[in-house]
Amino acid sequence: MTPAQRADAARNRERLLDTARLAVDAGDLSLQLNEVARQAGVGVGTAYRHFRTRRALVEALADPTFTALLDDARTAARHPDAGRGVAHFLRALLERQLADPAFFEVVSTGPEHDAAPRTTGHREEFAELARTVVERARDAGAVRAGLTDDDLHHLVCGTAFALRISGDPQGRLDAYLKVILDGIRA
Amino acid sequence: MTPAQRADAARNRERLLDTARLAVDAGDLSLQLNEVARQAGVGVGTAYRHFRTRRALVEALADPTFTALLDDARTAARHPDAGRGVAHFLRALLERQLADPAFFEVVSTGPEHDAAPRTTGHREEFAELARTVVERARDAGAVRAGLTDDDLHHLVCGTAFALRISGDPQGRLDAYLKVILDGIRA
DNA sequence: GGGCTAACCGGATAGTCAATCCGGTTCTGT
DNA sequence: ACAGAACCGGATTGACTATCCGGTTAGCCC
Numbered sequence: 001m002t003p004a005q006r007a008d009a010a011r012n013r014e015r016l017l018d019t020a021r022l023a024v025d026a027g028d029l030s031l032q033l034n035e036v037a038r039q040a041g042v043g044v045g046t047a048y049r050h051f052r053t054r055r056a057l058v059e060a061l062a063d064p065t066f067t068a069l070l071d072d073a074r075t076a077a078r079h080p081d082a083g084r085g086v087a088h089f090l091r092a093l094l095e096r097q098l099a100d101p102a103f104f105e106v107v108s109t110g111p112e113h114d115a116a117p118r119t120t121g122h123r124e125e126f127a128e129l130a131r132t133v134v135e136r137a138r139d140a141g142a143v144r145a146g147l148t149d150d151d152l153h154h155l156v157c158g159t160a161f162a163l164r165i166s167g168d169p170q171g172r173l174d175a176y177l178k179v180i181l182d183g184i185r186a
Numbered sequence: 187m188t189p190a191q192r193a194d195a196a197r198n199r200e201r202l203l204d205t206a207r208l209a210v211d212a213g214d215l216s217l218q219l220n221e222v223a224r225q226a227g228v229g230v231g232t233a234y235r236h237f238r239t240r241r242a243l244v245e246a247l248a249d250p251t252f253t254a255l256l257d258d259a260r261t262a263a264r265h266p267d268a269g270r271g272v273a274h275f276l277r278a279l280l281e282r283q284l285a286d287p288a289f290f291e292v293v294s295t296g297p298e299h300d301a302a303p304r305t306t307g308h309r310e311e312f313a314e315l316a317r318t319v320v321e322r323a324r325d326a327g328a329v330r331a332g333l334t335d336d337d338l339h340h341l342v343c344g345t346a347f348a349l350r351i352s353g354d355p356q357g358r359l360d361a362y363l364k365v366i367l368d369g370i371r372a
Numbered sequence: 373g374g375g376c377t378a379a380c381c382g383g384a385t386a387g388t389c390a391a392t393c394c395g396g397t398t399c400t401g402t
Numbered sequence: 403a404c405a406g407a408a409c410c411g412g413a414t415t416g417a418c419t420a421t422c423c424g425g426t427t428a429g430c431c432c
Contacts, residue, residue, distance in 0.1 A: 006399055043411025108351055146361060158348025162340040165294055175332060183369025192379060192428055229382025
């Protein structure tokens with residue numbers, strides 16, 4: 001029986017992802033599939049076979065970061081102090097969005113119509129963990145009633161946006177995060 | 187002496203603006219100049235002569251809103267209670283961004299390389315007023331030290347972003363704004 | 373009213389990038 | 403070594419931004 005994917009296909013996929021990751025880390029967010037394919041040394045057709053749209057490539061890039069965030073969230077959900085738990089959770093969500101623009105694009109937009117099952121799974125697990133973290137914090141009085149886990153999610157994405165346009169994300173991170181953390185208290 | 191602009195040119199410019207405004211109000215943010223030109227009943231060349239780029243059209247659309255906001259800001263700067271003044275200022279900035287996506291695009295991005303002098307003037311006047319409003323509020327203890335007028339500007343743009351992705355901007359506006367207002371206090 | 377000219381018009385066209393198509397090639401299991 | 407499914411990759415289509423330039427018109431002067 002033939003494997004799910006041929007060896008050359010897997011190799012090309014890795015090449016595309018590596019090339020794209022390099023571009024993003026170098027600050028080029030455009031991720032033009034034609035250009036990525038050229039730099040990766042594969043044909044455009046190959047690029048589009050592995051990533052049906054530009055968005056699919058972005059989601060694939062964000063995948064490791066998403067996985068790491070789920071770990072952060074699980075830790076936060078187990079934190080003995082629910083107030084500190086939610087603070088850690090929001091900080092992790094914020095920092096990872098700043099560190100990985102692809103991840104920012106994924107979490108700050110709604111689920112795509114034909115997202116990869118992996119990304120959809122991450123979203124669901126994330127939502128579940130966020131609910132736990134925020135409910136615990138609300139019960140402990142660290143988050144005021146009337147704010148849902150979705151609200152906090154959106155507010156953190158908004159803060160990431162604010163930091164991006166500030167021109168000095170690392171320098172203002174603590175200040176902006178403090179505004180949110182103080183603001184969500186009862 | 188011939189006027190600065192011919193009558194037909196002025197008419198076409200208005201037609202283009204009206205058409206674009208209609209499209210934006212109908213929820214179509216794409217503002218494709220070809221399409222706007224077609225719907226306005228003028229040639230593409232005419233559209234691009236009046237608005238050198240898509241961005242120039244967006245700035246022209248945002249102009250009335252920007253003017254209105256400057257009025258809000260002047261009123262806020264004169265408010266007897268500096269704390270209420272800054273609250274009114276931030277609320278106005280937020281509400282106008284939600285009401286006019288073109289305005290959101292203009293205030294939540296840096297100044298363009300070749301922006302219209304009018305827009306540049308608005309930006310400068312806005313910056314001046316924001317400084318006044320925030321300094322007064324800080325002196326009155328309504329805004330904690332360490333947060334500049336730029337910081338508040340960025341945070342409000344971030345909140346507009348958060349409300350946009352929330353799916354229910356009008357419904358969550360007060361809640362999100364309260365988070366920011368509470369968070370910026372000392 | 374009629375002529376002059378700068379200003380203006382608008383569609384053809386170039387350039388960019390996403391996305392698709394399909395004839396040729398290569399890998400894998402037998 | 404062979405068969406053929408899976409894969410490759412560049413030519414091509416389609417959408418949109420932006421420019422170019424020959425033809426037209428508004429406004430001024432007589």
